[in-house]
Amino acid sequence: PEPAPEHELVPTEETIAPVLPDGPSEHPSTSYVLHVNGADRPVSDAWIGESLLYVLRERLGLAGAKDGCSQGECGACNVQVDGRLVASCLVPAATTAGSEVRTVEGLAVDGEPSDVQRALAACGAVQCGFCIPGMAMTVHDLLEGNHAPSELETRQALCGNLCRCSGYRGVLDAVRDVVAAREATAEPVATAPDDAEPRIPHQAAPGEGGVQTHEGDVR
Incomplete structure (x- = not known):
């Protein structure tokens, strides 16, 4: 047979079964x-x-x-x-x-979808469905800190959630419906001061892990 061209790598025992060097692992594990x-x-x-x-x-x-x-x-x-x-x-x-x-x-209540999840489905926000779990988490986070967000505040909260299908209209409608339903069934509660700035959630920066407090948060 003709010799292999110089630019081709001829398999040898070392390349087929390389010997790993002794020493600490490059991928340490933990529990x-x-x-x-x-x-x-x-x-x-x-x-x-x-x-x-x-x-x-x-x-x-x-x-x-x-x-x-x-x-x-x-x-x-x-x-x-x-x-x-x-x-x-x-x-x-x-x-x-x-x-x-x-x-x-963890959003389900007594094994049933939360009101946000039900509203997203009812308002046509769920199409391919890939973005909806993250969307539901964002809406829950928004409503936990701002019980009656305006449409602008809702849009600002959703700016980190990409959706290629729905155009976001169904999500905005779902937030509106959830707010209306909660207000209709809620008992009167003390309102926040007029100068209190509503919380608009955003994703924490890499490494922060979401445990930091931020100026303007209403907890």
């Missing part, structure tokens, strides 16, 4: 416990750099949060960490040990 939706969920022998999104989906079987961009830009993976909305694809899971994590699976 910890996440408190997710009110329950402790142990995570064992996990690479320390795994994102919260990966651990929720692949290790804990909570597949509600979606991996849309892996860069914190689309909002499909939104969850709450200690009551703060975060892009779970940017948060190292190990850093949330000891925090309260809530995912879209």
Whole structure:
């Protein structure tokens, strides 16, 4: 046979079965416990750099949060960490040990979809459905801090959630319907001062993990 051209790599014993050098692993592992939706969920022998999104989906079987961009830009993976909305694809899971994590699976009340989830479906916001788990988390976060947002405030809250199908009209209608329904059934409560600035949620910056307080928050 003709000899192999010089630019081609000829397999040898070393390239087929390379010997790994001794020493510490380049991918150290750790074990910890996440408190997710009110329950402790142990995570064992996990690479320390795994994102919260990966651990929720692949290790804990909570597949509600979606991996849309892996860069914190689309909002499909939104969850709450200690009551703060975060892009779970940017948060190292190990850093949330000891925090309260809530995912879209934790929005249900007595096993039934929340009023926000029902309204999103009724108002036609759910089309392909990929963005809806993150959208539902954002709307819940918005209404927890601002019980009667204007349409502008709702749009500002949703600016981090990308949707290619609905044009957002159904989401805006859903927020309006939820606010109206809650007001119709709520008992009178003390109102906030007129000069109190309503909270508009936003995704925490990478590494913050959603545990920071921000000026203007109404908790």
